[in-house]
Amino acid sequence: MAVSLTSRHKIVLVFLGLLLTLTVASRFWYSKHLHGLLCAARTFNQYAYSDADTTRTLESDGYLPVVMTEVSEEDVADKITDLKNHIRKQRITEEKQALELGIMSRQMKKRLKKQKNPSMGSVATQVLPKAIIIGVRKCGTRALLEMLETHPQIAACGPEVHFFDKNYDRGLDWYRRQMKPSVPGQITIEKSPSYFITETAPRDIHSMNKSIKLVVIVRDPTTRVISDYTQIASKGVSKLAGFEETVLSQGEVRTSYKAVQISMYSKHLQRWLDFFPLAQMHFVDGDKLIANPLPEMKKVERFLGLPDFISEKNFYYNNATGFYCLAGDLNSKCLSASKGREHPKVSTDVIRKLQDFFRPYNEQFFKMINQRFNWP
Numbered sequence: 001m002a003v004s005l006t007s008r009h010k011i012v013l014v015f016l017g018l019l020l021t022l023t024v025a026s027r028f029w030y031s032k033h034l035h036g037l038l039c040a041a042r043t044f045n046q047y048a049y050s051d052a053d054t055t056r057t058l059e060s061d062g063y064l065p066v067v068m069t070e071v072s073e074e075d076v077a078d079k080i081t082d083l084k085n086h087i088r089k090q091r092i093t094e095e096k097q098a099l100e101l102g103i104m105s106r107q108m109k110k111r112l113k114k115q116k117n118p119s120m121g122s123v124a125t126q127v128l129p130k131a132i133i134i135g136v137r138k139c140g141t142r143a144l145l146e147m148l149e150t151h152p153q154i155a156a157c158g159p160e161v162h163f164f165d166k167n168y169d170r171g172l173d174w175y176r177r178q179m180k181p182s183v184p185g186q187i188t189i190e191k192s193p194s195y196f197i198t199e200t201a202p203r204d205i206h207s208m209n210k211s212i213k214l215v216v217i218v219r220d221p222t223t224r225v226i227s228d229y230t231q232i233a234s235k236g237v238s239k240l241a242g243f244e245e246t247v248l249s250q251g252e253v254r255t256s257y258k259a260v261q262i263s264m265y266s267k268h269l270q271r272w273l274d275f276f277p278l279a280q281m282h283f284v285d286g287d288k289l290i291a292n293p294l295p296e297m298k299k300v301e302r303f304l305g306l307p308d309f310i311s312e313k314n315f316y317y318n319n320a321t322g323f324y325c326l327a328g329d330l331n332s333k334c335l336s337a338s339k340g341r342e343h344p345k346v347s348t349d350v351i352r353k354l355q356d357f358f359r360p361y362n363e364q365f366f367k368m369i370n371q372r373f374n375w376p
């Protein structure tokens with residue numbers, strides 16, 4: 001009897017012991033694994049979700065919390081940028097250390113060679129431009145600058161500076177202070193389309209920097225005149241006559257009309273060639289830039305000595321406007337409605353007169369630049 005009681009006690013004791021072991025083990029497993037998962041969930045929540053109710057939800061309901069609350073796209077984008085910057089900084093530190101120690105992986109060497117971001121971490125400063133888009137007005141100068149700016153090694157000044165035509169007496173230091181801050185390795189650039197026709201601009205730009213790179217965008221001169229006229233007309237100039245009366249005088253092209261003068265490209269170009277070798281100039285086909293920007297942009301990229309970056313991913317065709325726009329990871333951008341205005345209807349007779357008028361100037365221009373454009 002006494003033995004059987006002892007055995008029963010033993011069984012109960014073993015059972016209690018097992019229960020205790022299971023409880024301790026489960027607590028241990030919870031703290032080790034479930035707590036780890038909770039931390040992971042919290043870390044994740046730091047980036048995407050609010051974790052305010054995380055602990056309470058877990059404790060009361062016993063399941064992992066994925067409590068989604070309102071988070072704006074900007075918040076997520078900011079966090080992603082923070083992470084990217086962190087990774088980039090870490091990489092730069094690693095590269096620096098590797099350079100100091102003289103050990104570099106093949107990947108690091110490749111990365112440095114590519115030099116997409118040669119000076120991350122440097123302080124941005126304002127420097128004089130290394131390249132200028134000098135014109136021509138109404139040929140696509142804005143589109144060209146905006147498209148160029150998609151390149152990480154371009155620091156483009158947004159507004160037109162008009163230093164060499166209107167603000168020259170303010171001095172070079174004023175000019176420098178108008179530039180977008182840049183880091184070493186970036187090319188600072190500005191566009192002011194009126195430089196192309198400003199008599200003193202070639203000389204003054206040359207005296208600032210005789211090895212500066214000059215980019216000129218041109219377009220069929222007749223279309224350019226119509227575009228120029230449309231721009232002035234859009235400003236509501238009250239005394240502006242219709243296109244035909246403005247551009248013709250007694251049936252002949254009115255050479256005193258400024259828009260006509262601007263389209264006589266060869267006359268203006270000669271002044272530039274008096275100061276700069278042709279090799280320092282690049283001519284963009286503005287008509288092609290409208291129809292298919294990538295090939296033109298690749299040529300500009302090469303001319304400026306930039307690493308290969310701009311690709312078809314940077315553009316998309318906007319059916320509504322009939323123009324290419326800039327595509328971005330988080331935002332895309334089309335030029336304002338002042339670009340791509342509807343032109344007035346012009347009779348074929350007037351168009352032909354303008355084309356005949358510009359033809360000899362065009363031929364001269366093609367000879368000067370050793371390049372032809374497909375203008376009628």
Ligand SMILES: Nc1ncnc2c1ncn2[C@@H]1O[C@H](COP(=O)(O)OS(=O)(=O)O)[C@@H](OP(=O)(O)O)[C@H]1O
Nearest residue numbers: 137138139140141142143227323324335339340341
């Ligand atoms: N992608 C894209 N989107 C919109 N517009 C484009 C584009 N590419 C070139 N263009 C043409 O740019 C013309 C305006 O030229 P500019 O920027 O040089 O004009 S300005 O001199 O700065 O006023 C403007 O001329 P108009 O069409 O006569 O308005 C456009 O045809």
